[in-house]
Amino acid sequence: MTKRKIYQVIEVSQKMIKTFPKQGHNRVVFNATFFRNGKKLNSIDEAMVSNFSPLVRNYEKSENPDKVKIEFKDLDKNSLIWSKTFLWNESEDSTNTSSNFSGLGEAEVNELVQRKFAEMEKNKDLKFMSSEIDRLKSLNEDLAFQVQDMEASLDAKKQIEYYTNIIGMALPGLAKFFTGSPVANAINFLAGTEEQPKTIEQNNIKENSPEQRETILEMISGFCQTMSNQELGTMYLLLSEIEKDRNSLKRILEFITQQSLVQTENQ
Incomplete structure (x- = not known):
């Protein structure tokens, strides 16, 4: 069976399928029986009309018939609605193909x-998904770069907070050590405290020059x-x-001096 013939079977049958609802047939199935050289081949039995075209084409390819009988039945009424047998041969196909070809x-x-x-x-x-x-x-x-920047900023902030806490603990003690000097004022300002005036005894200590x-x-x-x-923490x-x-200063100096002398003698 040529393509033109099988398309003719499908075209005629599809036109009839469209008329069934107008005739009051809503549940319709079809049978398709294939023949070759008068011998019955495989057939399609009570298949839904929505699958008519693909089923008929598949069977035509596998059976290669020279005749096919199509029947449409109403399931509700169990009655035959329409039946037609399509018959042709190879010579007819060749002649008709060259002279009466009408397309799909x-x-x-x-x-x-x-x-x-x-x-x-x-x-x-596919284009949209791509x-x-x-x-x-x-x-x-972009988000990965933002995360890296945020992590770097967080690490820097932690470092600043750490050093700030260390310096904050050390500054009050340093300010007291430099009481009465401009350095003490600066340290007190950074520490958030005010310098408290305190009289420093100057017993037998010679004042150095301002410079x-x-x-x-x-x-x-x-x-x-x-x-x-x-x-810095130890210094604090x-x-x-x-x-x-304040006398601890002298004892510390004597201790350091004695250590230096001992090292010199050992050398």
């Missing part, structure tokens, strides 16, 4: 259009800035003890 039937054209439309919709969906994937990838990269005093204070301040956090504790007993 309405059913086949509609099916091809629907298939093409479905393919176009599928391609459109575009969405690219957009989400770009958004993900020398400023130089010494700058050296002490510069040395403190080079300390590590641990060293040391100054707190010295504040309680």
Whole structure:
């Protein structure tokens, strides 16, 4: 059976299927019996008319018949609605193909259009999904950079808070150690405290010149800035003890001097 013949079977049958609802037949099934050289081949029995075209084409390809009988039945009434036998031979096919070819039937054209439309919709969906994937990838990269920046900012903030706490604990003690000097005013300002005037006894201590005093204070301040956090904390504790007993300064100096002399003698 040629394609033109099977399309003719489908076209004629599809036209009849459209008339059934108008005739009051709502539940319709069909039978299709295939023959070759007078011999009955496989058949389709009581299949739904919505599957008519694909089933008939598939059976035609597998059976290669030269005759097919189509029947439509009403399930509710159990009655035959329409029946037709399509018969042809190879010679007739050759002659008719060259002289009376009329193209595809309405059913086949509609099916091809629907298939093409479905393919176009599928391609459109694929393009949209590909575009969405690219957009989400770009958004993900931007978010990753933002997370890195936020993590870096958080680490920096933690470091600042840590050093601020260390300095905040050390500044009050340093301010008391430099009482009466401009350095004490600055330290008190940074510590958030006010310098309390305190009379410092000057028993047998010779006043240094203002320039020398400023130089010494700058050296002490510069040395403190080079300390590590641990060293700065130790310095704070040391100054707190010295504040309680100023004579501790002499004892500390004597201890350091004695250690230096012992090391020199051992050498």
